[in-house]
Amino acid sequence: MKHNRLACIILAAGQGTRMRSNCPKVLTFFENKTIIGHVIEKAKLLETDQVVVVVSPSHIEEFESKFGNHVTFAIQENPFGTGDAFLAGLKKINNDIQEIIVLCGDTPLIQEKTLTDFANLCRISNSEAGLITSTVENPKMYGRIIRNSKNEFEKIVEWKDAKTKEKEIKEINSGMYFFQIQTIKNHISKINNNNASGEFYLTDVFTSIQSKNGAICTFPISGEEEILGINTKKDLSQALKISNSNRLDSFMVNNGVTIIDTASTFIGPDVTIGKDTVVKPNTWIEGEVSIGENCDIGPFVCIRGIKDRITILNGCTVGPFTSLREGCLVKDNAKVGTFVEMKKTQLGENAKANHLSYLGDSIVGARSNIGAGTITCNYDGYEKHKTYIGEDVFIGSDTIIVAPITINNRSYTGAGSVITKDVQEDTLAVSRSAQRNIENWVSRYKEKRELRRKK
Ligand code: UD1
Numbered sequence: 490m491k492h493n494r495l496a497c498i499i500l501a502a503g504q505g506t507r508m509r510s511n512c513p514k515v516l517t518f519f520e521n522k523t524i525i526g527h528v529i530e531k532a533k534l535l536e537t538d539q540v541v542v543v544v545s546p547s548h549i550e551e552f553e554s555k556f557g558n559h560v561t562f563a564i565q566e567n568p569f570g571t572g573d574a575f576l577a578g579l580k581k582i583n584n585d586i587q588e589i590i591v592l593c594g595d596t597p598l599i600q601e602k603t604l605t606d607f608a609n610l611c612r613i614s615n616s617e618a619g620l621i622t623s624t625v626e627n628p629k630m631y632g633r634i635i636r637n638s639k640n641e642f643e644k645i646v647e648w649k650d651a652k653t654k655e656k657e658i659k660e661i662n663s664g665m666y667f668f669q670i671q672t673i674k675n676h677i678s679k680i681n682n683n684n685a686s687g688e689f690y691l692t693d694v695f696t697s698i699q700s701k702n703g704a705i706c707t708f709p710i711s712g713e714e715e716i717l718g719i720n721t722k723k724d725l726s727q728a729l730k731i732s733n734s735n736r737l738d739s740f741m742v743n744n745g746v747t748i749i750d751t752a753s754t755f756i757g758p759d760v761t762i763g764k765d766t767v768v769k770p771n772t773w774i775e776g777e778v779s780i781g782e783n784c785d786i787g788p789f790v791c792i793r794g795i796k797d798r799i800t801i802l803n804g805c806t807v808g809p810f811t812s813l814r815e816g817c818l819v820k821d822n823a824k825v826g827t828f829v830e831m832k833k834t835q836l837g838e839n840a841k842a843n844h845l846s847y848l849g850d851s852i853v854g855a856r857s858n859i860g861a862g863t864i865t866c867n868y869d870g871y872e873k874h875k876t877y878i879g880e881d882v883f884i885g886s887d888t889i890i891v892a893p894i895t896i897n898n899r900s901y902t903g904a905g906s907v908i909t910k911d912v913q914e915d916t917l918a919v920s921r922s923a924q925r926n927i928e929n930w931v932s933r934y935k936e937k938r939e940l941r942r943k944k
């Protein structure tokens with residue numbers, strides 16, 4: 490729908506004291522970006538001509554370094570309430586703006602579609618102002634929506650100011666609004682701070698608009714999922730659960746991924762998984778990770794493509810108890826097993842590292858087998874070095890490979906060897922002292938000890 494020139498004001502100058510954190514509330518990480526980063530992203534998707542973020546003077550530098558010139562910043566000198574914060578934002582609005590959407594910096598789960606549908610409803614109904622409301626099981630400390638006997642919107646009462654009967658109301662204010670610019674300019678100066686908090690409530694402009702018979706549109710949705718405001722660490726946890734659970738649903742329903750236990754599985758927003766892959770319990774996958782089809786992942790697996798992406802191709806087995814870190818590539822049908830950690834490592838097609846190994850900064854060719862207890866010593870205390878292992882190589886158990894080094898195709902290393910020199914093709918490399926078997930040693934030893942004890 491074509492619309493008038495639209496701006497979005499995001500309120501984010503609150504102190505966020507309920508989080509009990511050293512980090513400003515809305516700059517707390519929520520999955521792949523900050524809480525407010527998600528809100529800014531949604532605001533941009535609405536085809537806004539301007540996005541204004543209202544912040545407190547003490548946090549302006551942190552905000553500027555994170556979001557720079559993507560948005561306009563407005564400073565609210567003192568946290569006198571959402572009405573006062575909005576006013577600070579309004580002063581930065583360009584002259585040609587005709588409509589304003591207000592979002593709270595602490596509600597990262599709101600969906601773009603909900604906001605677009607909401608704004609379009611306000612426009613179609615020629616409303617001067619609008620708000621998204623929601624009916625929830627537990628209305629917590631949200632503002633309550635008061636309706637008259639004809640069920641028409643009357644006003645918002647804040648939890649702190651609500652009478653006992655009003656607190657029972659389950660329709661709440663989401664904190665997301667739509668205003669015609671002229672309407673809000675006319676009414677914003679009429680609010681006061683005669684309330685339980687001594688703050689200027691933006692919600693009071695609706696009372697003011699209503700008193701002048703201005704058209705107000707409510708957009709009711711159900712449940713707290715999209716409008717959940719993160720005020721405490723408990724809210725943060727609840728929001729993360731909702732977001733993860735929605736994604737897991739989508740993996741199962743739209744992508745044909747099998748997830749055995751959704752309650753113990755976390756899969757981040759930048760992960761892709763192919764069909765018929767099975768994800769087993771207690772698995773954590775975050776960062777830029779792409780997993781192919783028919784893989785078997787878990788249980789107890791941690792895959793973190795945070796610093797650099799991880800790619801797992803088709804038919805691979807990862808787990809149980811495997812840790813994959815940045816920059817790994819696991820090629821078709823390869824296996825990474827129990828207590829194996831890999832970092833910046835490529836494992837070739839059909840290659841296996843099944844038990845108790847560390848492979849860092851390495852390339853392992855197709856069909857090679859990495860024996861239990863193999864360690865690539867990639868770090869000399871100053872720099873990282875590379876290990877190249879060719880195709881069809883057999884690394885014996887407990888081999889220590891000191892990088893930089895190349896072990897060529899079809900070679901073997903003897904179990905327990907420390908390999909410090911390159912190995913040519915078709916070669917066995919062993920580096921361990923020869924074994925001596927001393928016959929009757931044990932009984933002689935024990936005799937001696939017994940004699941000594943008796944003395
Ligand atoms: C607000 C609404 C409430 C609604 C809820 C939805 C008011 C008075 N109440 O309550 O009706 O149900 O949101 O989540 O608006 N902020 C500032 N400056 C301030 C105070 C707040 O910028 O002086 C910002 C905060 O950073 C936050 C947003 O405004 O992003 C909302 O403030 P918050 O204190 O979280 O309001 P709620 O108590 O949640």
Ligand code: CA
Binds near residue numbers: 593595718719720
């Ligand atoms: Ca809030």
